[in-house]
Structures are given as C-alpha cells and as structure tokens.
Amino acid sequence: MLLPEELRSHRWYGSDGVRAFSHRSRTRQLGIGAAEHQGKPVIAVINTWSELNPCHAHLRDRAEAVKRGVWQAGGYPVELPAGAIAGETFTKPTAMLYRNLLAMETEELLRSYPVDGAVLLGGCDKSVPALLMGAASMDVPAIVVPAGPMLRGHWRGETLGSGSDMWRYWDDRRAGQLGDDAWAELEEGIARSAGTCMTMGTASTMTAVAEVLGMTLPGASSIPAVDSAHSRMAAASGRRIVELVWHDVRPSHILTPAAYADAVTVVIALGGSTNALIHLVAMAGRSGVPVSLEDFDLASRRVPVLADIRPSGRHLMEDFYYAGGLPGLLSRIPDLLHPKRITVGGGGLATGLVHDDAVIRPRDNPVSADGGLAVLRGNLAPRGAVIKHLAAEPRLHRHTGPALVFDGYADLRRRIDDPDLPVTADTVLVLRGVGPRGGPGMPEYGMLPIPDKLLKQGVRDMLRISDARMSGTSYGACVLHVAPESHIGGPLAVVRDGDPITVDVPDRRLELGIPDDELVARRAEWTPPAPVYPRGYGRLFDAHVSQADEGCDFDFLAAPGRIPEPEAG
Numbered sequence: 001m002l003l004p005e006e007l008r009s010h011r012w013y014g015s016d017g018v019r020a021f022s023h024r025s026r027t028r029q030l031g032i033g034a035a036e037h038q039g040k041p042v043i044a045v046i047n048t049w050s051e052l053n054p055c056h057a058h059l060r061d062r063a064e065a066v067k068r069g070v071w072q073a074g075g076y077p078v079e080l081p082a083g084a085i086a087g088e089t090f091t092k093p094t095a096m097l098y099r100n101l102l103a104m105e106t107e108e109l110l111r112s113y114p115v116d117g118a119v120l121l122g123g124c125d126k127s128v129p130a131l132l133m134g135a136a137s138m139d140v141p142a143i144v145v146p147a148g149p150m151l152r153g154h155w156r157g158e159t160l161g162s163g164s165d166m167w168r169y170w171d172d173r174r175a176g177q178l179g180d181d182a183w184a185e186l187e188e189g190i191a192r193s194a195g196t197c198m199t200m201g202t203a204s205t206m207t208a209v210a211e212v213l214g215m216t217l218p219g220a221s222s223i224p225a226v227d228s229a230h231s232r233m234a235a236a237s238g239r240r241i242v243e244l245v246w247h248d249v250r251p252s253h254i255l256t257p258a259a260y261a262d263a264v265t266v267v268i269a270l271g272g273s274t275n276a277l278i279h280l281v282a283m284a285g286r287s288g289v290p291v292s293l294e295d296f297d298l299a300s301r302r303v304p305v306l307a308d309i310r311p312s313g314r315h316l317m318e319d320f321y322y323a324g325g326l327p328g329l330l331s332r333i334p335d336l337l338h339p340k341r342i343t344v345g346g347g348g349l350a351t352g353l354v355h356d357d358a359v360i361r362p363r364d365n366p367v368s369a370d371g372g373l374a375v376l377r378g379n380l381a382p383r384g385a386v387i388k389h390l391a392a393e394p395r396l397h398r399h400t401g402p403a404l405v406f407d408g409y410a411d412l413r414r415r416i417d418d419p420d421l422p423v424t425a426d427t428v429l430v431l432r433g434v435g436p437r438g439g440p441g442m443p444e445y446g447m448l449p450i451p452d453k454l455l456k457q458g459v460r461d462m463l464r465i466s467d468a469r470m471s472g473t474s475y476g477a478c479v480l481h482v483a484p485e486s487h488i489g490g491p492l493a494v495v496r497d498g499d500p501i502t503v504d505v506p507d508r509r510l511e512l513g514i515p516d517d518e519l520v521a522r523r524a525e526w527t528p529p530a531p532v533y534p535r536g537y538g539r540l541f542d543a544h545v546s547q548a549d550e551g552c553d554f555d556f557l558a559a560p561g562r563i564p565e566p567e568a569g
C-alpha cells in the first residue's frame with residue numbers, strides 16, 4: 001500500500017517550492033480546495049468522446065459516472081479529452097491511420113500530467129487498442145471502461161446488425177432488389193442508440209480482449225451502452241482505480257504472456273474480427289510479450305467458435321449480454337484459459353452463467369468446431385495473410401482462379417461495375433496499394449464489392465485478395481493483410497491480370513502461379529511509388545509504421561521500456 005507521499009502526483013503538489021505552489025494555486029483556480037485533492041490519487045479520465053463519433057456519444061455522461069466513483073473512493077478525478085479522430089465512422093481514409101497517434105497521446109497525457117492512475121473510455125474499433133498501448137507503455141495503474149455495444153437494429157420486423165446487414169442489403173440494392181423507400185427505412189433503423197457496432201466487429205472483439213486481458217471489471221465489455229448497468233459499471237470502475245493506485249497494480253502486472261494467450265483464445269471463441277490480429281500483436285509488443293500470426297492460426301485449429309453472433313453467426317451483442325456475456329462464454333472454455341491471473345477486478349478471470357445456449361453455444365454444439373480463421377503463406381504472402389473462412393462460402397476455401405487486378409481504391413470504384421469487366425465467379429479480385437503505407441493506414445477496403453454483373457447473376461461471394469484490412473462486421477472470402485504490402489514491393493505489386501492465384505485454406509497456402517524466375521524478373525522491373533503524404537503526421541506514419549504481421553506500430557514505440565519521469569516539483 002502506497003503512502004500519499006509516494007503518489008506520483010506528490011511530485012507536482014507536495015513540495016514547498018515555487019513550482020508546487022503554482023500547481024496548487026492553479027488547482028484552486030479550478031475551484032478545487034486543498035482538502036478535496038491534497039494527498040489523494042489523481043485519476044485521469046481519458047475520454048474519447050467527440051461529436052463525430054456516434055459510438056462514443058454517451059461517454060460524456062459516463063465520464064461523470066466514473067468521476068462520481070473516483071470521488072466516492074477518495075480520489076481526485078480529472079477528465080482529459082483525447083482521440084477525436086479515433087472513431088471509424090467518419091474518419092478518412094481510416095481511423096487505423098490514427099491508432100498510433102491516440103496511443104502516443106494517451107502515453108504522453110499520462111506522462112506529462114500529475115496522474116497516478118487512469119480510467120480509459122473508448123470502444124470504437126482502434127480506440128481500445130490505442131488506449132491500452134499507451135497505458136501499457138506508460139505503466140501507471142489503468143482500467144478500461146468499454147463504450148458498450150448499441151441496441152439491436154430493427155427494420156420491417158427484422159433485426160439488423162451494424163455493418164454486416166448494411167453490406168448485405170447494399171448488395172441487394174445494387175442487384176436492383178431494394179427500392180428507395182426500403183433503403184431509407186434501413187438508414188433510420190440500423191443504428192438506434194449510442195454505442196459501438198453491435199455485431200462481433202472490431203469494437204466488440206477488442207473490448208472483449210480488454211476484459212479477458214484483465215483490464216476491465218468483470219463483465220464490463222458486454223453491457224449495452226445505454227443500459228443503466230453501464231453507468232453503474234463506470235462508477236464502479238472509478239472506485240476501483242483508486243484502490244489499484246494505492247496498491248500499485250499496474251498494466252505490467254496484468255498484461256502477461258498468459259493474459260495475451262487468453263486474449264488470442266477468446267478472439268477465436270468469439271469468431272472475432274481479423275483486425276484483432278494486428279492490434280493484439282501491437283499491444284503485446286508494448287508489453288514485451290511476443291505474439292505472432294502463428295499463435296492465432298494455432299488457436300484457430302484447437303478453439304471452437306462458441307459465440308453465435310453476426311457476421312459469423314446469427315445474433316447480436318445485446319443477445320450476447322442477456323445470454324451471459326463474456327463471463328458466460330469464458331465459463332465454457334476454462335480448460336483453454338489461465339483463470340488465476342491478476343486482473344483489475346482483483347479476483348482472477350471472472351466466469352458466469354450461460355442463460356441461452358443458442359447464443360453462447362455449448363462445446364458439443366459449436367458454431368464451428370475450429371476457429372474459422374487461417375493465416376496463409378506462400379510466394380504471394382511471404383510474411384503472411386489472413387482469411388476468416390468461417391464467414392466465406394465453403395466452395396472458396398480451396399480455389400484457383402485468374403487474377404483481376406485493381407491498383408488502389410479509385411481504380412476499383414471506377415471499374416468494378418463496368419458491364420464489360422472481364423470477370424466470372426471464378427475470378428480472383430486483387431486490390432493492391434492499400435496496405436499500411438500504401439493506404440495509408442490499411443483502410444477497410446478488403447471486402448471488395450462483388451461486380452454488379454455478377455450480383456445480377458446471383459453471385460454473393462468470390463475470392464478477393466488485398467493488403468488492406470476489412471471491417472470486423474464484414475464477411476466473405478477475403479484474404480487480407482497480405483504482407484509485405486505492394487507499396488513496398490511485396491509480391492502483390494507484380495501480379496498481372498490473368499495470373500493464376502491459388503488459395504488453399506486447409507493447407508494454409510496463398511500462391512501466385514508463375515515461375516520463380518518470372519516473379520524475380522517482374523520485381524526487378526518494379527519501381528517504388530512516392531509516399532502518399534509528403535508532410536505532416538502522414539509522413540511520420542510512412543517513415544515509421546511496421547507491416548501488418550508486426551502490428552503496424554511505430555518502430556520507435558513498439559518496444560517496452562520506461563522513459564525518465566519529467567521533473568515536476
């Protein structure tokens with residue numbers, strides 16, 4: 001148990017010098033009296049709320065609930081806004097371009113201010129990994145308050161899942177099967193409350209990851225954003241962080257190899273987003289824990305998918321919560337986990353009852369007996385590529401077809417619906433120039449649209465390959481994250497129309513069917529493109545971001561290691 005004089009903030013507030021006088025007088029300026037904060041843990045409430053992030057629309061209120069809890073437990077809460085560009089909904093080309101920026105912002109907020117502990121409010125896609133990367137690097141006590149999923153969507157008696165059903169009905173609309181009125185009604189009904197996408201997209205996957213790592217209170221990640229339990233969880237997190245500070249329980253105590261191994265397992269059992277592969281590799285790197293693509297592939301061979309949630313299953317996150325949420329799912333796989341770990345909740349990894357076997361399946365009736373996710377390698381992806389074959393038509397799990405190549409997203413948009421496009425259902429669509437540096441930021445272009453003329457023939461899935469990511473709410477036979485990316489001369493850069501490409505999920509292969517010497521000759525002819533952004537943050541990103549198999553972190557941030565504390569008193 002720390003003494004008040006041992007608090008980090010004491011270096012700002014505690015001395016008799018003129019700088020400490022200044023810090024105290026400026027706190028008086030905020031209307032805070034000495035008795036309200038002196039000798040108490042200062043808790044940063046890092047809030048990723050913004051008016052262009054509807055997934056976080058409720059986080060202003062939740063920050064107030066957190067602060068209530070901090071005050072109740074004898075701490076001093078200070079709200080710090082962060083990450084206004086961490087939401088996926090409006091950010092172009094993708095919020096992934098800014099994940100590392102939010103991670104840096106989080107780390108530097110915690111470093112530069114008189115902070116003893118932090119409550120991290122986020123949920124939309126990149127925000128949770130970013131907040132955790134920053135907290136892991138700074139290593140002050142921290143707890144995540146996940147934003148929580150939004151309510152189910154509704155339309156004409158149907159339940160709608162964000163992302164997944166939008167893509168499905170978009171295909172119907174492009175095929176001429178959905179009129180203007182129906183489309184407008186869908187727009188009204190698919191996103192009905194604050195909160196993150198309520199399918200098992202990246203947000204639901206990564207908030208579950210935060211919980212299984214031990215960085216949220218038990219059950220926190222499954223609570224719908226607008227449920228009153230969410231406010232109670234936020235206040236409880238505020239109370240708990242004060243205890244964590246006094247007992248000096250830091251992320252480095254929690255984010256162990258066992259914790260990351262359990263996170264990989266749970267991503268598979270959830271049928272989680274392919275984006276988790278990138279984020280977990282990056283997060284584990286910040287903790288000094290080696291996690292590789294092979295860890296996911298191995299887990300996928302032994303862990304069943306038990307969460308029957310779209311896009312791989314039938315239900316939505318609200319159903320998952322009522323069925324028992326993540327604690328319920330964990331109770332189905334205790335033999336695959338390390339439950340006796342340190343967590344912010346204090347009592348090991350919490351499990352709970354399952355109330356609906358249709359949503360959280362028993363082990364003898366899984367959604368899929370294996371994990372439904374594979375890491376492919378071959379001459380087209382020497383450092384790996386990922387496919388979530390669980391969400392693809394089985395006929396495409398083993399397929400050879402001629403390549404049809406698109407150079408960037410603009411080329412794709414311009415030509416994909418051309419009636420003269422030389423394409424059949426057996427064609428392999430290739431999109432390149434959309435990786436970490438080419439995108440930049442690996443935009444979610446990986447679920448290439450089915451060409452209009454094939455949609456009208458009833459085709460709803462075909463093989464697609466890119467160095468992009470895809471939304472966790474997406475589906476289809478999409479080979480993603482091809483590494484190295486084409487922008488830096490990866491083999492994808494030299495594929496030509498008509499080249500045979502083989503995808504073999506059972507054998508984990510991705511091959512370009514041309515002779516080796518032809519591949520070498522084509523690469524010798526290749527010239528690298530100019531950086532996409534000549535100045536600013538984009539230029540920093542281009543200079544330092546790693547490839548998808550390494551987590552897309554910045555090279556100067558990826559390793560663990562403490563930086564000297566700033567002089568404060």
Ligand code: FES
Nearest residue numbers: 055124196197203
């Ligand atoms: Fe924010 Fe899906 S867009 S969670």
